[in-house]
Amino acid sequence: AAAAQQQQRQKHVAVVGCGVNGLCTAWQLLERGHRVTLLEQFPVPHSRGSSHGHSRITRYAYKEAEYARLMRRAFPLWSRLESLSGQRLFINCGMASLGSGAYLRNISEVLESNSMPLERLSGQSLASRFPRLAGFHDCVLDPSAGILLADRCLQALRSRVAQLGGRLRDCVRVTAIEPQPDGSVRLRLSGSGTAAAASAEELTADSVVLAAGAWAxxxxxxxxxxxxxxxxxxxxxxxxxRRGEGAAETGDFGPEKFPTFDYQDKDFHVYGLPELEYPGMVKICMHDGPDLDPDIRETREQREPYYLPELTDFVRRWFPHLVPEPAVTEKCIYTLTPDRGLIVDRHPRHRNILFVCGCSGHGFKLGPVIGQLLSEMATGQPPSEDLAFMSAGRFKHGVTSAKL
Structure with a gap:
C-alpha cells in the first residue's frame, strides 16, 4: 500500500534548460522521489548560456536582505553537493565590498541585521590582510564568501542527477508548451542538427519547470x-x-591573499576574482554589457569588449601590478530584469508550469535554493519561502496576455 501511495504521489516533471537552475531543480525533485526529464537545446556541456565558466562569486553580502536570507539556505546545499561529489566545489577566500560609503553602509546593515559575519577593514588592517587592496582604504569583508567552481558544480549536479535516475536529453529544442485538458502539459520537441524535422516528437509531463536562461x-x-x-x-x-620591476609578490593575487571583490559607486559596478583558472591572471569584469539576441551571438558590438576604457582606467588606478589591458576575454550572457532581481513564479492560469528567469548576473550561487523552491511548487506543495519579491507580477506589464 505504501508503494502504491508513493506511486500515486510521484510526479513526472519536465525541466527545460540544463544550466545551474535546471540541474538544481532536477536534483531536488529526484531527492524527493519524483521522475525527471531534463531537456537541453545544446550539447552538454556547452558555453552558449549563463552557467558555464570556471568561477563564480558566492556571498551573503547583498544589498537586499531577501537574497541574503536565501543564501543562508544555499550555502549548506552547496556543501552537501560538495560532500556527495567528493570534489572541491568552493574556495572560501571571502569577498571585499568596495566603493562608495553608501554601498558599504548598506552591505554592513544587511549583514548585521541578519546576524551574518562581517569584518570592517581599513588603512593598515586592510593593507596587511590584503596587500593588493591597500589603495581602497575601506572595505566590508564577508568572510564566509568565496568562489564556486562553476563548471565543476555543473558536473557534480549532472552526476548526482544521473545517479538518482534522472534522464537528461541534450540537442533537443522545445518548440511549444501545450497545457492539456486533463491538467498535464505536452511539450513539442525538435532535435537540433540536420535531421531536425525527422526527429520532431512530443513529451507529456505532470508539470514543467522552465529554466531556460536567455531563451526564457x-x-x-x-x-x-x-x-x-x-x-x-x-x-x-x-x-x-606585470613581470619584472613593479611585479607583485608571488601569491599576492592568489586566493590566500586576494579575496573576491565587488566595487560599486553609483552606476559603476565592477567585480573581481583572484588568480585561479589562468596562472598569472586576475579576473576583473564590468557587471554590464550590450543587448544581444541569444541565437545571434556575434554582432560587431559583441566582439568589441564593452566598457573597455572605463575598466582599463579602473585597473590602472587601483591595480598597478596588473598590465592594464585584458589578456584573455570570454563571453557570457546575463538576462536582466528592470530591478535586477530574479523572477521565480508560476503561470497564472496553469499552475503546474513554473519558471525561473531574469537572474541578472547573480543567480548561480542561488541555484540550489531556487531548485528547492521550484521542486516544491512543481509537486503541488507551497514554497517554503515567501516568493513575492521574485514574482512576475511585480512588473506592471508583467502578465499581459495569459491567453491559454
Whole structure:
C-alpha cells in the first residue's frame, strides 16, 4: 500500500534548460522521489548560456536582505553537493565590498541585521590582510564568501542527477508548451542538427519547470506571458600580472591573499576574482554589457569588449601590478530584469508550469535554493519561502496576455 501511495504521489516533471537552475531543480525533485526529464537545446556541456565558466562569486553580502536570507539556505546545499561529489566545489577566500560609503553602509546593515559575519577593514588592517587592496582604504569583508567552481558544480549536479535516475536529453529544442485538458502539459520537441524535422516528437509531463536562461522570454511569450527580460552580452576579462620591476609578490593575487571583490559607486559596478583558472591572471569584469539576441551571438558590438576604457582606467588606478589591458576575454550572457532581481513564479492560469528567469548576473550561487523552491511548487506543495519579491507580477506589464 505504501508503494502504491508513493506511486500515486510521484510526479513526472519536465525541466527545460540544463544550466545551474535546471540541474538544481532536477536534483531536488529526484531527492524527493519524483521522475525527471531534463531537456537541453545544446550539447552538454556547452558555453552558449549563463552557467558555464570556471568561477563564480558566492556571498551573503547583498544589498537586499531577501537574497541574503536565501543564501543562508544555499550555502549548506552547496556543501552537501560538495560532500556527495567528493570534489572541491568552493574556495572560501571571502569577498571585499568596495566603493562608495553608501554601498558599504548598506552591505554592513544587511549583514548585521541578519546576524551574518562581517569584518570592517581599513588603512593598515586592510593593507596587511590584503596587500593588493591597500589603495581602497575601506572595505566590508564577508568572510564566509568565496568562489564556486562553476563548471565543476555543473558536473557534480549532472552526476548526482544521473545517479538518482534522472534522464537528461541534450540537442533537443522545445518548440511549444501545450497545457492539456486533463491538467498535464505536452511539450513539442525538435532535435537540433540536420535531421531536425525527422526527429520532431512530443513529451507529456505532470508539470514543467522552465529554466531556460536567455531563451526564457521566447518560451514564456508562447504561453501568453510577456516579461521585461533583457539578455545582454557580458565579457569576462583576465588581466596579466606585470613581470619584472613593479611585479607583485608571488601569491599576492592568489586566493590566500586576494579575496573576491565587488566595487560599486553609483552606476559603476565592477567585480573581481583572484588568480585561479589562468596562472598569472586576475579576473576583473564590468557587471554590464550590450543587448544581444541569444541565437545571434556575434554582432560587431559583441566582439568589441564593452566598457573597455572605463575598466582599463579602473585597473590602472587601483591595480598597478596588473598590465592594464585584458589578456584573455570570454563571453557570457546575463538576462536582466528592470530591478535586477530574479523572477521565480508560476503561470497564472496553469499552475503546474513554473519558471525561473531574469537572474541578472547573480543567480548561480542561488541555484540550489531556487531548485528547492521550484521542486516544491512543481509537486503541488507551497514554497517554503515567501516568493513575492521574485514574482512576475511585480512588473506592471508583467502578465499581459495569459491567453491559454
Amino acid at each position: 522570454g521566447q518560451l514564456l511569450s508562447g504561453l501568453g506571458l510577456e516579461l521585461p527580460l533583457r539578455p545582454i552580452g557580458v565579457t569576462a576579462m583576465y588581466w596579466r600580472l
